[in-house]
Amino acid sequence: MTTRLTDREEEFWGAMQRRDSSYEGIFFVGVKTTGIFCGPGCPARKPLRQNIEFFASPSEALHAGYRPCLRCKPMNATGNVPALLEELRQKIEDCPSRHLRDRDLEDLGIEPSTARRQFNRYFGMSFQAYQRARRMGSALAAVRKGSKVLDTQLDHGFESPSGFREAFAKLFGAAPSKASSVHCLFARWIDSPLGAILALADDSGLYVFDWVNRRGLEREILRLREKTKFAIVPGEHPVLDQADGEIGEYFAGARVSFTLPMASRGTDFQRRVWAALLKIPAGETRSYKDIAKAIGAPTAVRAVARANGDNYRGIIIPCHRVIGSNGALTGYGGGLARKQWLLDHERKVADRQ
Template sequence: MIADDLKEQYYQALLAKDSEYEGLFYVGVKTTGVFCRPTCPARKPKFENCEFYETAQQALLASFRPCQRCRPLSHPNHVSDVVRLLVEAVEHNPEKRWKEQDFKDLSIDESTARRQFKKRFGMTFVEYARARRMGLALKNIRSGHTVIDSQLSTGYESSSGFRDAFSRIMGAAPTHVNDGQVLKASWIDTRLGPMMAVADEKQLYLLEFIDRRGLEREVERLRIRTKSAIVPGMTPPIQSIEQELEQYFDGTLTTFDTPLFYLGTPFQKKVWEQLSLIPAGETRSYQEIAIALGKPTACRAVAQANGANQLAIVIPCHRVINTSGELGGYGGGITRKNWLLQHEKQRSLQ
């Protein structure tokens, strides 16, 4: 049974289409007989016509049917048929330069493709296809192929145009990539909403909720500090963390084994190591973390290091609360922080 004050909170989240509440509740609309996720784009019902449920199963058992617009039985931002078809087409011929006629041949509206890719990947389809071509060019260059060969194979007749496009997408000019590295970014669907994972072939560098404020700047800082190109793709650490997150949300896993890369100062790394020692189902205050580090007056520095954590959930900064017992801040949102703590507490009691 959901408390009345929580129902009002959920209703306000529904009106705001607040993605922070994804996976926390579903709303059944008595006038239509359907149930929706918090971010449903449909016209919002009156409060008195809403029934709130913690799971989709509860809504189904209450005789509500799933909404056809927000599809509450699939992951948030589930890949549409248009996105899936175009991704497959790019993989079939990744060096192809897309033109208007190519969309017509697939019976796909170009503006629809642009909009859906922007929502899913943070880039238009043309940018996605270009990034994929550039990824191949980067691979060729690192394998010993000349820049001109890679330029021509990806469809650029102008060397300046190739360099500009390469630098804009990859963050490095093609003659410099041998001195740097490539990080790959992938989208991971979770119960609490989509997350972005960034990793190389060996370690995970970043894991954040897509709607975290300032995520773009966070990714840009990562690119600059590691002197890396960041492109769409999949690596073993991303595959590993995707599987572990699924187990974590199912309640069958509390510690993570995916190899991590800590990008921070020596003090920040010590704080993150302390966070990793907090057992699931328990919390520590900033003061307690500072004392454990032998720096009892460094509460503010501990809080700043906590906020600088780029590996959400895996480095459990959500387990750190204020000395007063209040939750304090969290990059993914207080609602998610509370859910994570309750989730872990329930699992630790089983």
């Protein structure tokens, strides 16, 4: 993770010119004219400055519609990709519009459940999600550029118009032809050392900020969509830039609290609980009982625990700082390993300050 990319574009451009290998994994560069993204040290011919855009992670570049460069293989930048995953990734790139199913994997002599597990661990997204992101990202880019929906659908291997619309609607909430006319919540996948985070925001602030694989996230997004009738589309928004920047600083140990605008969400009770969570200093923990007392409802411990679990703006609203009265970690939507990591990290950062 890095601080805001836009502040560092000149620096990155310089690093590209020098093919500076110390920037490997720090930024990725999408070339608009070819639709390919590269790592900083790609040996391919240099694109023009006005034809490139920078990304903090391969995942962001994929969702913006770019495909990985075959020469510098930017998905590999963060370490050595296991051979199996490299083979899979290669298979997708051989024919990006094709949908590889379990059957196809078996034909290739690959055990589907092993592949799924490894893919998830290494790339922070499932194999299915990678394929979808790759296809939908490029389909959306084509729709935005003015391609006819039908052409786009044929180019991206969706068998029927309804199949394409369904896939689009399922992921982003609007049928392709309507992508520009409804109110949009903008979505971004943000990579972190602990895995990918999904952020949703609009002008009123942040709606969702949580682990992509967090328990209940899909249900929460469906609920949000039903309630607001907003479409959810991958896109750019200043709040997302800010979220990306601030969470980068958080993981780098440079900040423990956030200044992000927050969209108004939840019941009155939930909002009181979340406000109390925001008052727990980093490096410290509170029990559910403490929070119940703090909001003047000392007997509502269970309701407090529920409201804590209903927070879908993790880390920003630090529900991970609430633990059991006996000191046990108890639950966390993103998994106890992450909760422990976040608490350890914050303790270290708080000690330094």
